Amino acid sequence: MTEGEVHTAEVADDVGKAYGEWFKGYIRLFGRRCLEWLLVYLFGYYNASFGWLMAPLFFLVLRDKRAKEKKVKFDIVRSLANANEKDVLFEIQRFSNLPSWVTFPDMERVEWLNKIIRQLWPYAGHYVKDLCKYTIEPSIRDALKGYKISGFQFEKIILGDTPPRFSGVKVYDDTSRHEIIMDADFAYAGDCKFEVRMARIRAGIKDLQISGRIRVVMKPLVRQVPLVGGLQVFFLNNPDVDFNLIGVADVFDMPGISDILRSIVIEQIANMMVLPNRFPIQLVDDINVVELKCPMPAGVIRLHVIEAKNLMKMDVGVMGMGKSDPYCILYLGAQKFQTKTINNTVNPKWDYCCEASANVIRRQRILIECWDYDYSPLKSYENDDFLGRANLDVYSIWKNGEMDMWVPLSDAKSGRLHIRATWLDLADASNLLEVQLEEIRALQNLTKNPLHSSVLLVWVDSAKKLNPSHKSIPDPFVRLHVGNSTMETTPRLRTNDPVWEEGFTFLVRNPKTQELKVEVIDQKTGQVQGKAEIDLNTLLREKSLEIVGEEYILSGASGGLASVKLTLTLRVFKTAQKRDDGDGGPKEKGEAELVELENPTPADIKALPVTKSVDTPTPPPDQAAPPAAGQTPPAPIPTSVPLPASDADAPVVRESITESETLSGGGDNAVEEIGVTAAEHLKESPSIDEMICGTVSPIMQMAALPTGTQEDHLRKRVICNAGEHNLGRIQLTVKYGPRNNLVIVVHKVEYLQKEEDGELPDPYVKLYLLPDRSKDSKRKTDVIKDDCSPVYDERFEYSVAPNELTQRTLDVCVINKKGLLHFQRSSVMGQIRLDCGLLDPNKATEWYDLRPEIESDSE
Structure with missing residues (x-):
């Protein structure tokens, strides 16, 4: 056959195949249309309800x-996962899910690691296939035999390309020298495919997507290879998981049912390796296994969800007067709490209190979601309406000791939550128990939720001689009860001397x-092999509140010789104090009292404590020069002292205090002398105005003035602190958060001017993120009546991409909303504008002087 004839035959075959494919497609389309018309005809012929036709159609459209x-979501994430560094940088301007090394400056790029994983991935596919076929498949097949299901096997195991x-890795350098802590942000959006078959039924999943932040703790470090005694691998928060169902399981990929399946998958992942659960890996034998598998929590966070205001109206009623039925869900890692539902309101008051153990301090957050309850027979969140979410940083709670503030809801048009979060340290002193019990009794007058005073760690080591007759070897596991909490170990198969080595944490009232x-229970028969009851009061009498490696006899066990070995550790809650005053060190008591004295009166000045440095010599009474006739004895002249918050920026000479003692006979002259003698100060005695507005603390300087003139000097101090334009000043916290959000906290305003008729103003603060002056960009605080120094402590957020931050300006106005009907335009009492591109993360909280209103044509 010639070459031309071969080519002609190939073309004829291609034409025939194309015609055959066209004919098959036409036949399939014709059959589908006939089936549709047949269904419609049968519905009409049998007088079936129209809803039976519309319901499947409705669900098919939703699906x-x-x-x-x-x-679309899978394609976007997958394209980013496969892109190189240049492509990622090119997509930054229009892609919101940025890698962590872009969002966080301290996260490092690890492109070298991604190249290694890409090279090893084909070999990982062979390993996973062998693992599923020869390890997982036999265990699942044996487990399904109890349900009379046979023939389970993996049909396809494809990890994909x-x-x-x-996207980023961070290794902490401020940890203990016996551990290494590493955080890694990873994302997997692969084209994997897993198919299984059970009794001629095929099902599976494809397009699996997992993303989250995983932490690896390497501890303890040892002096032998591999130099690391063990690993702890866990997620800080619940990862984002999504997948598509195939085969018979595709029927369940419907709204409501699919959310139940995903919640089950996420719950199983959380129970395995989301804090406080960890996945431990022991690498060396001679290490403390208790510290590896059940470490002591860093503390406990007491969360009080008090109320909410101005939530969205999701249940629309007549004339738009509908309400919502709000409730809140709180997440800290795998720990989940839920408030009760308040019906028909947008301003609910829950007064819900709960406690969650915090295992790490940095990089973990508390997620609070607000929902509107709608009845669903599936009890799925899919039917409920989302009202917004808020995030609390665990590190901020730990640093401040207690946070009480209004948090705005993101992803919502309106609404904010009033939340109080308290950090509780763990102490090994039994004398603190009564203090904590009194505190929770006071709190439970407001909330009916049970509160706790301590935490109990139980390490279940092993058991001995459970069934010495050897007639029936059990599959034992341990069930623990403390109050209403119950936890179980994993069963150990066919043994009378099981070793569990598992730890559990309980909150104790x-x-x-x-x-x-x-x-101790046999899993096969459900029979109790033995039990023991331990009074926790015995721990209070132990040193360090701990019992290590104690063997407890199990009552009811056959032979009466069975025992279980436990380690018990009790820690009492201790309410933490603020750990830092803003300049790197803890607040001293005297400094705290001075800072809190914002608007001093003569009575306040008299009440100040009086101390002096022992290095400053004080002449004895018999050597002191007597005052002239008719004169008041001179008061000691103060020197450099800690400044209140209003004078924090003033340059003051500070020297260390070696020792302090209380002065007796100081009268009303409450001063503090630090390393400088009164004689040295008299050489350069300041004038009255210098004492009020100078570098020396005006509160302490006024103590040296005659009582009759103190009110005039207080008035001068107010004028001095009213700002450059004499309009007052505002304290703000402005910082760029890790979730591409600009966070603004309006703390307070001071020294606002009164109205012309002498009445006090009704101020509130309004925010815009320029150049956008729309309603969506507007944020405002509550109005505080009749106050020149209002305190707000309200938090607001804006979603801003990193590349847009330099183009934004924060406009802050203090407005007086005096009057009844507010028909007139509210007067602007002061205004500031901050360039968001020049924010200093090291100086997030600052005082700003209010300026006159900026005309709109000059914007």
Whole structure:
């Protein structure tokens, strides 16, 4: 056959195949249309309800819409995961899910690691396939035999060509020298495909997507290879998980049902390796296994969700007067709490209090979601309406000791939550128990939720001689009870001397009256092999509140020789104080009292404590020069002292205090002398105005003035602190957060002017993120009546991309809303503008002088 004839035959075959494909497609389309018309005819012929036709159609439309949205999401994340560094930088201007090394300056790029993973990924596919076929498949097949299901096997195991990608890694350098802590942000949006078969039924998943921040703790460091004694791998918060179902399981990919399946998957992941759960890996034998598998929590956070205001109206009623049925869900890692539902209101008051153990301090957050309850027979959140979310940083709570503020809801048109968060340290002193019990009794007058006073760590080591007759070898596990909390170990198969080595953490209300119940149970028969009851009051009498490696006899065990080995550790809550006053060190008591004295009166000045340095010599009474006739004895002249918050920027000579003692006979002259003698100060005695507005603390200087003139000097101090334009000043915290959000906290305003008729103003603060002056950009605080120094402590957020931050300006106005009907334009009492591109992260909280109103034509 010639070459031309071969070419002609190939063309004929191609034409035939194309015609055949066209004919098959036409037949399939014709059959589908006939089936549709047949269904419509049958519905009419049998007088079936029109809803039976519309309901499947409605769900199919929803499913198709959901599938398209998920496909777009998968394509975007997958394209980013496969892109190189240049492509990522090019997409920054229009892509919102930026890598962590862009959002966080301290996260480092690890492109070298991604290249290594990409090279190793094909070999990982072979390993996963062998693992599923020879390890996971037999165990699942044996487990399904109890349900009379046979024939389970993996049909397809395909990891795909897309490997996981690490977008940033951070190694902490401020940790203990016996550990290494590393955070890694990773995302996997692969084209994997897993298919299984059970009794001629095929199902599976594809397009798996997982993203989150994973932490690896390497501790303890040892002096032998591999130099690391063990690893702890866990997620700081619940990862984002999504997937598509295939086969028979695709029927469940419907709104409501699919959310239940995903919540089950996320819950299983959280129970395995989301804090406080960890995945421990022991690398060396001679290490403290308790510290590796069940470390002591860093503390406990007491959360009080008090109320909310101005939530969105999701249940629309007549004439738009509808309300909502709001409730809140709180997440800290795998720990989940939920408030009750308040019906028919947009200003609910929950007074809900809960406590969550905090295992790490940095990089973890508390997520609070607000929902509008709508009845659903599936009990799924899909039917509820989302009202917004808020985030609290665990590190900020730890640093401040207690935070009480209004938090605005993001992803919502309106609404904010009133939340109080308290950090509780863990102490090994039993004398603190009564203090904590009194504190929770006072709190429970406001909330009916049970509160706790201490935390109990139980390490279940092993058991001995559970069934010495050897007639029936059990599969034992341990069940622990403290109050209403119950936890279980994993079962150990066919052994009379099981070793569990698992740890558990319980919150205890009152260890004086509660006990720990321990039951050893056979998993096969459900029979109790033995039990023990331990009074927690015995721990209060132990040194360091700890019992290590104690063997407890199990009552009810056959032979009466069975025992369980436990380690018990009790820690009492201790309310923490503020750890830093802003300049790197803890607040001294005297300095704290001075800072809190914002508007001193003569009575306040008299009440100030009086101390002096021992290095400053004080002449004895018999050597002191007597005052002239008719004169008041001169008061000691103060020197450099800690300044109140209003004078924090003034240059003051500060010297260390070696020792202080209380002065007796000081009268009303309450001063503090630090390293400088009164004689040296008299050489350069300041004038009256210098004492009020100079570099020396005006509060302490006024103590040296005659009582009759102190009010005049206080008035001069007010004028001095009213700002450059004599309009007052405002204290703000402005910082750029890790979630591409600009966070503004309006703390307070001071020294506002009164109205012309002498009445006090009704001020509030209004914010705009220029150049946008729309309603969506507007934020405002509550109005405080009749106050020239209002305190707000309200928090606001704006979603801003990093590349847009330099183009934005924060406009802050203090407005007087005096009057009844407010028909007139509210007067602007002062205004400031901050360039968001020049924000200093080291100086987030600052005082700003208010300026006159800026005309709109000059914007």
